[in-house]
Amino acid sequence: MNDMRKIERDVDMNDVKISAKGVQVYYGTTHAIKDVDVLIQDKTVTAFIGPSGCGKSTFLRCLNRMNDTIDICRVTGDIRIDGDDIYDKRVDPVQLRAKVGMVFQKPNPFPKSIYDNVAYGPRIHGMAKNKADLDEIVERALRRGAIWDEVKDRLDAPGTGLSGGQQQRLCIARAVATEPEVLLMDEPCSALDPIATGQVEELIDELRNDYSVVIVTHSMQQAARVSQKTAFFHLGNLVEYGETGQIFTNPQDPRTESYISGKIG
Amino acid sequence: MTDTNMDGPATPQRKNSLMAPDARTKQRNAAEARFKAYGIIAILIGVFFLVVLAASILRNGLPAFTQTVVELEFTLTEEQYNDAESKVLKTAAYKEFLVTAFRENLSERGVEVPFDESAIDRIVGQAGNTLRTYFRANEDQLGQPVTFSLGASSRVDGYFKGRVTREDLSNSRFLNAEDLDIVDVLADVGIMKQQFNWTFVTGKDAGVDNPGGAGIGASVIGSFFMMLVVLMLALPIGVAASIYLEEFAPKNRWTDLIEVNISNLAAVPSIVFGILGLAVFIQLAGLPQSAPLVGGLVLTLMTLPTIIISTRASLKAVPPSIRSAALGVGASKMQSVFHHVLPLAMPGILTGTIIGLAQALGETAPLLLIGMVGFVAREYPDGIVSGFTDANSAMPAQIYTWAARADQAFYEKAWGGIIVLLVFLLAMNVLAIILRRRFERRW
Incomplete structure (x- = not known):
């Protein structure tokens, strides 16, 4: 029995994409994230749930150092992707963000054509040698974003002219165009209607084949539908982290239980 | 069941018809209407001043774009040129030729106007100088008829634009009322007329004595x-x-x-x-x-x-x-x-x-x-x-x-x-x- 468990744990350890230990985040004097430890696995959808202001988005933004852009924000602790400390001095956040893509709450396509939206990342990272290469990358990304069929005839049309759901899928396509290894999604469906949400969720499930996906969501149903692992945040603490099924059916912590049954939040 | 009564509203709520606005609504609507009126008044005041400003600028400024000129065909022979250039007062010599040309031109048209050289000075300000400058620069034009547009003096210009009246000139040494008779005759026969003042648009500034030649x-x-x-x-x-x-x-x-x-x-x-x-x-x-x-x-x-x-x-x-x-x-x-x-x-x-x-x-x-x-x-x-x-x-x-x-x-x-x-x-x-x-x- 003991041996079996050890092997299982080893496999788990190998699969870890992101490991965070003792992460603290301060906004000025506010202690926003308190000592969070979490291991995020590769090729898995991990959902962060919790009431508003619990710090789940803040923590997500630590994973690609987007918090660097906020002057008063200070992050301490140890966050490693594939064993590399991303807060090391030698790490250039620009390079990191190419590796860790991000999709935001509000669809935010650039006010440019659909093609240019997707091609922007590959262009600045010099991923395409020529126009044909770039065309291929754009098509692949749009297909992965499950929006190719809808936009293939109007790649020159402005990205801002699409519907909300299409815009969000365009943003996902834009994020995957740079071939990231981790995809962070900050409430990607909060601005979408149920149909668009369904499409994006399906897409997230497919993306799991290639990426480690971390999704912040307000909707517990969504977390239950798309994720394999769920982390529950409350008041800056990581209260509980585990298999999604277990969190929703048999939570260990009374706070998790109250939240998923709608008593706090 | 007194308790139930206590919980309910003390007085039954007034049910107003939506068809008639109540006092508060009337008051609010009146306030809104007043505010709109203030706004419109403010805009009207602004527009009024703008119109007054634009009108006064145009009324005062547009005359600057026209200039009264004396248009005269003039021929200078080489003899006259050499003669004038050898004199001490060269521009005065040119002016004499101009006066002669004026006389001839007028008598050809059968108009009799008595005028002397000083009148030319007062009517056409710097004519002699203009002629001399022209012929010195274009000696090949000697002996040929050349049509000159000579700018009239500022007071003659003002007379055409209504700025100067005969009464103003009663004791002026720059222009006499008699000069205006000459001006009227010149205008009648078409020698003197108003035309668009390109000098003003393209020209340079001129001295205080020559407003006609000043340009921006x-x-x-x-x-x-x-x-x-x-x-x-x-x-x-x-x-x-x-x-x-x-x-x-x-x-x-x-x-x-x-x-x-x-x-x-x-x-x-x-x-x-x-x-x-x-x-x-x-x-x-x-x-x-x-x-x-x-x-x-x-x-x-x-x-x-x-x-x-x-x-x-x-x-x-x-x-x-x-x-x-x-x-x-x-x-x-x-x-x-x-x-x-x-x-x-x-x-x-x-x-x-x-x-x-x-x-x-x-x-x-x-x-x-x-x-x-x-x-x-x-x-x-x-x-x-x-x-x-x-x-x-x-x-x-x-x-x-x-x-x-x-x-x-x-x-x-x-x-x-x-x-x-x-x-x-x-x-x-x-x-x-x-x-x-x-x-x-x-x-």
């Missing part, structure tokens, strides 16, 4: 070179400063201090910039006085805060989600600014810049101190370098100079100059609107 052209060129300096310096410096402050600079006490100072600079009276320019650019750096280069530098100082403030405002207005999006796909800070933020802020930046330029174009006070006022711009710049460094005037400074001169004709020129200035400002605003429209399509 040279100072338009001066203003143009100044604006060029302002545009070339203020736009890049202002935009670079605002991008750094807005996007890159840490938010600390120093940047706060800089920010406050920039806002304050925008409110500094322009004459302060003028004396600064005098002290720094002319006295310290030794740049030439009255040069558009120095004027442009001073106006750059003045325009910078305006450009910085409007650029920062338009950078702020770009949604932060665009910056996040760019950073999220791995763009560097600079790439996110130059690829995404700046193009979106462009219409605002351009509008701010053109408003700043327009403000600079109309600025007079700082030019007072660096010697661009009271200067008679007698020469056009020949070439780019001399355009920047040769002494010149600027439109508002030229207008100020004319307004300060005694002759009524210059007063009219000042109003005309204001029309030219306003046309330029209007053109710049139209340009701002066009550029804005063009760049906004990128959304």
